[in-house]
Amino acid sequence: MATDIHQNHIFDTVKHRIVHLNYRPHQRLTEIKLSQEFGCSRTPVREALRKLEQEGWVTMIPHQGYYIRSYTSKEVEDLYEVLITLEKMAVRLAIEQGNDEKLAVLNEVWVNKPVSWEETIGLQMITDDEEFHEQIALASGNGELFSHIKKINERIHIIRRIDYNQKDWASSIVTDHVEIMKQIMDKNVDQAEMLIEKHIRSNKENMKQIIQLYFQETTAFE
Numbered sequence: 001m002a003t004d005i006h007q008n009h010i011f012d013t014v015k016h017r018i019v020h021l022n023y024r025p026h027q028r029l030t031e032i033k034l035s036q037e038f039g040c041s042r043t044p045v046r047e048a049l050r051k052l053e054q055e056g057w058v059t060m061i062p063h064q065g066y067y068i069r070s071y072t073s074k075e076v077e078d079l080y081e082v083l084i085t086l087e088k089m090a091v092r093l094a095i096e097q098g099n100d101e102k103l104a105v106l107n108e109v110w111v112n113k114p115v116s117w118e119e120t121i122g123l124q125m126i127t128d129d130e131e132f133h134e135q136i137a138l139a140s141g142n143g144e145l146f147s148h149i150k151k152i153n154e155r156i157h158i159i160r161r162i163d164y165n166q167k168d169w170a171s172s173i174v175t176d177h178v179e180i181m182k183q184i185m186d187k188n189v190d191q192a193e194m195l196i197e198k199h200i201r202s203n204k205e206n207m208k209q210i211i212q213l214y215f216q217e218t219t220a221f222e
Contacts (some may be wrong), residue, residue, distance in 0.1 A: 007044040007051075010040075010044055011048040018057050019154055020161070021158065024068060025069065025070040026068060027067065028064075028065055028067050030065060031046055031049070034049075056155070071158075071211055072211065073211050076156075076204065076207050076208055076211050079152055080156075080204035080207070083149065084200050084201065086145060086149050086152070087133060087149065087196050087197075088196060089140075089142075089145060090133075090137040090139075090140045090149065091136060091140075091180075091184060091193055092140075092189050093140035093141065093142055094184060095184055095187050095188075095189050095192060096189070098140050098141060099141065102139040103184060103185065106132070106135050106136070106181065107181040107185050110174065110181055111178055111181070125170050125173065126161065128173075129173050129177075130153045134146060134150055159207050159210055159211065172202070176202075177199075179195055180192060180199065183195060
């Protein structure tokens, strides 16, 4: 039992560090250093690293060890294509059988976003954007759908954190979300699906540019 507790704590902590870029792509993780940090044997560290590898957070290179994984344009493309399908489903279900009260609250939040928010530069933009999409998924009433969207957002979050200082991007998020919510509140399924797909595809292109400029031109981090 103690080993399981250590393993879960190590897994959660390392994953949090990866998501929030405390660990960088290509950075090496060693069992010895982690076991020293967490004050445990190497066994729970090894199990935590294996789980992180299974979930796609780290890569194990034979005879070298574990490294924080990087991303390719193709991987980002695949993630976003899956996300588009899931988000269109979430919008449709939210309209057809969702919680109107939750949707009304979400609509109110974005319609009344202060103008100053659009000029904000910071990580709060990313958090608010992710929460918007996850709240729609919650309103759909499908827990599995919400879970999958949240997991993809975690993966994409790593990339988005690298280049979030874009005022134009923040402004477009507000505009897109308000337009999407209008169609949802009007129960216009086709238009809502079209707008959310357009919104996500635009984000996808931005992320692909970041991948090309940052991840693939970087071979190692100290």
